[in-house]
Amino acid sequence: MASNLRHQVTFPFSTQRLWELQSSEQYWRDLLEAINSSHGSVESFESAGDQVTVAVRQGIPEEKLPPLVTKVRPGDLHIPRRNVLTFADGRISGTISASVEGAPAKVEGTLVTEGDPATTTYTAEVDVSIPFVGGKIEKAILDQLVALLDSERDHTVEWEAANR
Template structure:
């Protein structure tokens, strides 16, 4: 069973400005430094026409994890994540996939970014295939995903203003 999530964030700038940011490799390096400096790294960045593919490795320090997670997977979490974004007219359509190294956990979701002031709508699912405690762990992972999306939003606004 998986736990679904929905989350949205709005930016004080246009979809065009957002696209200009996410199609710049330095943006991703700066984003990781701002949101995951101890564990984050840019693994690859590729632009192909109207699509950008970004692979990162992120992490969560064990001290920031709930006991439900550390009881079954002690230590820091390493999270490979791939995002693909496509520009379609005035809309950016994206897909993200992530996993947790050494654990049966997967995160996937769709991203749609629209509006004169760009609004990103995330819809996704977290699946932790561990009997009895998977649902509890999924809820903890959803909380971490929302926290990360909010931190990425704040860093993006700072970059745009800076």
Template sequence: MATKLHHSIDFPCPPAQFAAAVADEQYWKDLVANVAADLSDLDSFTDEGDKVTVVLRQRVPEKNLPSMVTKIRPGDLEITRTVVWSKGEAAEGAFTAVVSGAPAKVKGSQRLIATSTGCEISFDGSVEVSIPFVGGKVEKAIAENVVQLIEAEHEYTTEWINTH
């Protein structure tokens, strides 16, 4: 059974400004260069007119993984993360993350909402790890790490928007 993932973050900017940032390839290049730069790569950025699709490759060193994970799958993890955003002030999209060589997947949706102080991004998704007995524990650990990543990217994105 999958672990649910719900998280929201606020930005002190209008929705159009946030939407413009995530539709800008330079934003994604700067993000991977500044948030875990030695562990992240921008694989591709595709502007399809009404939406953008971003593929990121991220590595998690074995030393940073919980022991329950390294017992099941030793070595560093490589995660392919895909983010899709529609363009415009009512932007919405989807996200997925797949762990290479492991039965783990994160998937969900994201939505940009106007607020009285700027905008909010709402993430709703699930984490699924198909490993008997310990899958739920691993799912919870992954969900916590996804929230930490969202928060780290939120901090950098706020700085990026303020300077561009």
């Protein structure tokens, strides 16, 4: 049974400005360097008009994982993630997906950003197909995901201020 996420972050600038940042490959490279330097990388970046597709690889070192997770899946976690973002009618909409290599865990969701200041609303479903402990691991993933989204928001604000 999957667990659901709904999370919002607000930026001190417009949706248009956020799109300008997110449609820059350098923004994504700097984001991964800032929040996941030892385990993160941009695998691909494509920008075509009003659509951006970004594939990244993130990771969580084993020592930062809850014991329940390391009992089921020892070692560092490697997480391929893909964002497809579209800018239309003054708003950003997109899909997000992630999985955990070597484990039956996945995240599928959407995001919508609108307004000035920009507010992004994330909705996602986390599914870990492991009998008996899947729900507990989903909870751990949800906690990590919220922390990640908040960290990305904070870095984006800093990056925007440094790259005006």
